[in-house]
Amino acid sequence: MLPTPVADLAANTLAYEITPKVKPTGFREYDARWVFEKEINLLGIQALGAGLGTLIHELGKRPEIVVGHDFRGYSTSIKQALTVGLMGAGITVHDIGLALSPVAYFAQFDLDVPCVAMVTASHNENGWTGVKMGVDAPLTFGPDEMGRLKDIVLNGQYKAREGGGYKWVEGMRERYIADIVKDVKISRPLKVIAACGNGTAGAYAPEALSRMGVEVIPMDAELDHTFPKYNPNPEDMKMLHEMEAAVKEHGADVALGFDGDGDRCGVVDNEGVEIFADKIGVMLARDLSSQHEKATFVVDVKSTGLFMTDPVLIENGATTHYWKTGHSYIKRHTTDLDALAGFEKSGHFFFREPYGRGYDDGLVAAVAILKMLDRNPDKSMADLRRALPTTYQSPTMSPHCDDDKKYGVVDRIVKQLEGKTELIGQKVRDVNTVNGVRITVEDGTWGLVRASSNKPELVVVVESPVSEENRNAMFHAIEKVMAGYPEIGEFNQKL
Template identity: 30%
Template sequence: MLKEQIFKANDIRGVVTGADPELDLDGARRLGAAFVELLGLSGETFVVGRDMRQLGEELAMAFTDGARRAGASIINLGLTSTDQLWFGSGHLGLPGVQFTASHNPARYNGMKFCLAGAAPVRSGFTAELRELAATVNIGEDVVGGYQERDLTADFVAHLDRLVPVSGERRLKVVVDAGNGMGGLIVPAVLADRDVELIGLYMEPDGTFPNHPANPLEPENLVDACSAVREHSADLGLVFDGDADRCFLIDERGDVVDPSVITAMIAVAELSKETDGVVVVNAITSQAVADAVTGHGRVEVSRVGHTFVKALMASENAVFGGEHSAHYYFRDFWGADTGVLAALHVLEQLRSSTEPLSVLAARFDGYQRSGEINSTVTDHRVAMERVAEAFEGRGGVEYWDGLTIRDEQAGWWINLRPSNTEPLLRLNVEARDADTMTRLRDEVLALVRTDEGEADE
């Protein structure tokens, strides 16, 4: 079973449990054979990893079977976070496949792909894979080889080299793994860093019995925020299911905006390289560009890890960050890793006598709406309505949605259509809360003016 809707722009995600699955073991086996044929991997080797999601092991082994019947050999890394899979691909110089559905609900599973050296697959790769999987022949004999390897120690050692312990301050750290892969990898990474770790939901469990492993939703950050205050911790770390994304919480129990984290890490990374490049996406805060001024320059990508990775490669960028708490490092093969981002902030804090809230405030000066979704049947009409209403009030760009910006006044708005749902995603930023609120409400009124359109 391979239903068309599981093939997203950058990966595969679909329902794998219940009476009507969108992806099953036969489908995974066909995808394994198609992956080998599409990339010409017969006679070659690639790495496979999986997180703790339901049917993860079964799907990974079915995919492996199809790939081996197509002539490829497999190195199975077993239970891994997605950034461990990227590491395996980079460290071994091999293509890779990670079985995960990131932050999706428990009934989902899926796949992320990379080329050798953790390089992104080309645009349209999943569409090509879908077409090929529909007709691919599954070999009768298993031809390719198979081995299992645990690269956890190598992964930790690589992170230690990139961000060595730099201060003497002992930190108390709350970690909410959300029953995801962070529960396995984060304790290993922090083991030799002299921290007091307070763990929440550290046991990997693909049914997510405590809260969804989706830190993009504020309600899933509540437990960690409360634990930071309760234990008087120095900071909190909240990971998504496959642990490639990390949200940070300051000592007051307040979430630090990912754009501010991007600015903090960008300045640290640019200190190693004169006039280096940092990549952000189209809805990252102006705070990053402000922080980078005098240290390097910023290049802007479309939203999405495939686009960010591609621009980082073309610009040889030292670092990249997205509003969704994805952080990319040239020293990590241009791939995203949540735990490496956390280590950067942890070591900045360890070397300071000030709390995280004070350190973070130095890199900010803006008020943000956060991403607000509206159900809209005709994206184009809604965006044109907003553009007309704002005519003469700022520069207009139709790139990754609609952006209207008044640089002198210090505000911008962005309306970006969802790739998979009838949603328009609004982000607004301004130097003060009143301006941000006024712009946010004005745009939402314009977007939701048609009967039957509601927010989500």
């Protein structure tokens, strides 16, 4: 088997070619991400595959796995190295080729294969790579599994086993699209922008949406792993502004934007207004709770406070639980609570039966949004937006903070904010520390600080149900607290 990995090796050396390089911080809370070559080499990826295969055996799972890859210039080589490691550990690999993350999750059900490893850096910039993993569909790894995988890999505890194999799977793209569009026929005439950011979704979204009966205007749907215009990330204001311009140019009813691996969906309405995904979640929760009595929903701590105060959700008897941010956390909590759906502000939507299988899928979210419009033929997307109580939100804002420092920094910020009895001239009403710290004052204005699970960053979100002034005041109060920590760098975007 491979040698035990080391954390740092210089490129273009003999050692780099014969020793696995794996930076420990790449093992995150619920998936793995590294800057390729700088933080991990191909032998390191092979060691990761060997470690995952060893863990699959340790957990007593059937030794078969679905493997796919996103559209990056280096993702095929990453997947091949991962596959070699898995096979060496006695795992049969079902290779579905170029795919969205939800296609890999779908393949677990379609092929009756228990495990999954999707090679993707999601919306991270080029240079990043990673793997989303699971052994119990529709769930993906959480901290316990990731912690054990980290121990196996970094300590070279992977074991060689006989019985590994390789199977190429034909036609998974068509099987997935057929499953998405089955029984979906939008009767209302709709013109839809399909914004793909030159990522993998370009090979799926325009065709799937067209087969639902809507007029589709593809936007940056040509696959180009240099991402020439913007990073495919429906939380990024540059992508949202491009979607806004396309809506106005084409007179579209809605723009739907998909991230690099297709498990998220962003929305711009017919007036060119970007609607953050948590507000879309409130709209969908209204729509679904009108059809299901006592519906339960799960949302992440970055999401709007409307889930607790919206009069329509209250009248419909809906219950909402706030939980940790992260696709694995929301997926698992939604399943544990037998919730109808889960929503994240980042654009991950988790629909369970009868609408989905419990995993996050941008196209399943698109179906739900289009069906909601179809059920409201006299209302535009902007009408549905205006029907919500007004709140003043920020985008997700992320200042740099090194991976080996960010959790310690957040722990200190949590303690500092936990001790606050007053903020922005108001009494503190609530402090939620389930995931970082979300502090709320009397009028419902709140601010959140947490560590990013994906990148060397912190995450800051603020919202006020009262005014932009109070929203901005909350941001400036949090920014003032963060200014006391030299480990925190520049923001990627601000109010």
